[in-house]
Amino acid sequence: MALSAALLAVAGDLTHRINDGVVARGFTDIRPAHGFAFARLAPDGATATDLAAHLGVTKQAASQLVDEIVRKGYAERRPHPEDARARLIVLTGRGWACTRAAEEAAAEVVGRWAELLGEGEVRALRESLGRIAPYGPIRPAW
Amino acid sequence: MALSAALLAVAGDLTHRINDGVVARGFTDIRPAHGFAFARLAPDGATATDLAAHLGVTKQAASQLVDEIVRKGYAERRPHPEDARARLIVLTGRGWACTRAAEEAAAEVVGRWAELLGEGEVRALRESLGRIAPYGPIRPAW
DNA sequence: CTATATGGTCAAGCTACTTGACTAGTTCGT
DNA sequence: ACGAACTAGTCAAGTAGCTTGACCATATAG
Numbered sequence: 001m002a003l004s005a006a007l008l009a010v011a012g013d014l015t016h017r018i019n020d021g022v023v024a025r026g027f028t029d030i031r032p033a034h035g036f037a038f039a040r041l042a043p044d045g046a047t048a049t050d051l052a053a054h055l056g057v058t059k060q061a062a063s064q065l066v067d068e069i070v071r072k073g074y075a076e077r078r079p080h081p082e083d084a085r086a087r088l089i090v091l092t093g094r095g096w097a098c099t100r101a102a103e104e105a106a107a108e109v110v111g112r113w114a115e116l117l118g119e120g121e122v123r124a125l126r127e128s129l130g131r132i133a134p135y136g137p138i139r140p141a142w
Numbered sequence: 143m144a145l146s147a148a149l150l151a152v153a154g155d156l157t158h159r160i161n162d163g164v165v166a167r168g169f170t171d172i173r174p175a176h177g178f179a180f181a182r183l184a185p186d187g188a189t190a191t192d193l194a195a196h197l198g199v200t201k202q203a204a205s206q207l208v209d210e211i212v213r214k215g216y217a218e219r220r221p222h223p224e225d226a227r228a229r230l231i232v233l234t235g236r237g238w239a240c241t242r243a244a245e246e247a248a249a250e251v252v253g254r255w256a257e258l259l260g261e262g263e264v265r266a267l268r269e270s271l272g273r274i275a276p277y278g279p280i281r282p283a284w
Numbered sequence: 285c286t287a288t289a290t291g292g293t294c295a296a297g298c299t300a301c302t303t304g305a306c307t308a309g310t311t312c313g314t
Numbered sequence: 315a316c317g318a319a320c321t322a323g324t325c326a327a328g329t330a331g332c333t334t335g336a337c338c339a340t341a342t343a344g
Contacts (some may be wrong), residue, residue, distance in 0.1 A: 003264070004156060004248040005181070005280075006271040011153030012281035014146060033331090039147070049291060061332055063292065085291045085340045106146040113274050121270050122145070128267050129148040132255050138147075139154035175300090191322060203301055205323065227309045227322040 014109055021105025027098045029072055036138050037065055038091065038099045041075060045090035056137035074098060156251055163247025169240045171214055178280050179207055180233065180241045183217060187232035198279035216240060 019032050033055070040046050040054040052062035066089055069075045074095035080086035091099065114122045143151075161174050175197070182188050182196040194204035208231055211217045216237035222228035233241065256264045 002245075002248065003252055003268040003271065004160070006268065006275040007149075007156060008153055009275045009280050010271050011150055013276040013278070014149060016281060018146070031331095036150075047291070057331095058333065059292070060294090060334085064331075080291090083291075083341075087292075103144075106144070110145055116274055117270055121266075124263075124266060125270050126145040126148065128259055128263050129145065129152050130143050132258055133143060133148045133151040134155040136155070138151050139158055173300095189322070199300095200302065201323070202303085202325090206300075222322090225310075225322075229323080 014106075017109045018102055018105045021108060022098065022101050025101040025104070027101055030069075030074070030098065033065065034069060034074070035099075035102050037062075037069065038074070038095060038102070039138075041089055041091050041095070042099055045078075045088045047080065047086045047088060049086075051089065054137055056139045069095070156248075159251045160244055160247045163250060164240065164243050167243040167247070169243055172211075172216070172240065175207065176211055176216070177241075177244050179204075179211065180216070180237060180244070181280075183231055183233050183237070184241055187220075187230045189222065189228045189230060191228075193231065196279055198281045211237070 015032050018035065022030065022035070036055060037051055040051055046054070048063045048066055049059050051066065052059040055062060055065075066075065066077070070077060070089075073092060075089050075091050077087040077089055080088045110122065113125075117125070157174050160177065164172065164177070178197060179193055182193055188196070190205045190208055191201050193208065194201040197204060197207075208217065208219070212219060212231075215234060217231050217233050219229040219231055222230045252264065255267075259267070
């Protein structure tokens with residue numbers, strides 16, 4: 001199997017399994033895309049435009065996504081401390097809980113890889129992928 | 143950076159770069175999803191239902207995708223030799239050319255990785271990913 | 285202090301998917 | 315061998331998540 005095909009197959013499977021794990025932990029109303037958004041919001045919040053750039057979509061699409069996660073109680077819009085035009089989107093408690101659930105689910109999958117490959121090989125994998133990972137937006141796979 | 147995040151970032155980037163490479167080679171009217179379809183059709187053709195299972199979508203969606211690539215000249219529907227209900231979808235010359243273009247583009251990206259990591263590490267990467275790659279459908283990343 | 289750029293919203297439209305209902309052909313059970 | 319159940323594919327309608335375009339409010343540069 002070609003490297004690129006294997007990589008895409010593993011990535012698709014990983015996304016799917018993380019989503020399943022998050023759903024299994026009781027967060028049934030979100031999609032994988034939201035997880036990528038949460039990852040950007042997690043440290044200190046972000047503006048809708050930041051989020052748009054991170055996800056590689058228009059700011060309108062990002063704004064709609066924010067509407068949704070706000071409506072579902074995962075985040076809230078606050079006035080931005082330094083720019084009266086902007087809003088700072090921050091995770092709520094529920095948002096953080098969901099983020100932790102995603103991390104647990106991801107760790108579970110990686111744990112299964114460790115059983116197949118061994119710890120050393122998993123470390124090497126992380127190391128290699130980390131060195132070729134891009135800086136730009138995290139896009140959906142297609 | 144976490145392993146799962148790095149993997150998804152690399153996969154998203156790879157998909158995007160392959161698509162760019164395919165477009166640069168003159169195939170401007172297709173999307174990454176079509177490439178996954180071509181991969182399934184390439185050896186000996188497949189039925190729409192096979193394709194649906196491979197892509198993880200409904201057969202109606204697969205059928206619509208087939209409509210599109212037939213209309214654009216990448217594939218054609220033939221009567222199935224063994225089942226009068228079914229149609230065998232096979233690539234045309236243009237479909238094969240596009241598939242080769244995608245392989246070239248993928249090889250180009252992997253070549254860049256080899257510059258960053260070295261040949262040995264790329265081999266190890268392929269080996270590791272091959273061992274954790276799933277058998278099921280190749281899904282879009284989300 | 286005017287001109288231009290930027291953050292965000294509103295509205296409308298598009299596209300790739302979905303669900304549901306159906307026809308034509310195949311396979312299984314007796 | 316014949317009817318029941320299953321399977322390949324299509325037609326039609328609906329939906330979700332994105333897009334483009336127009337716009338307002340605030341910020342920044344000349």
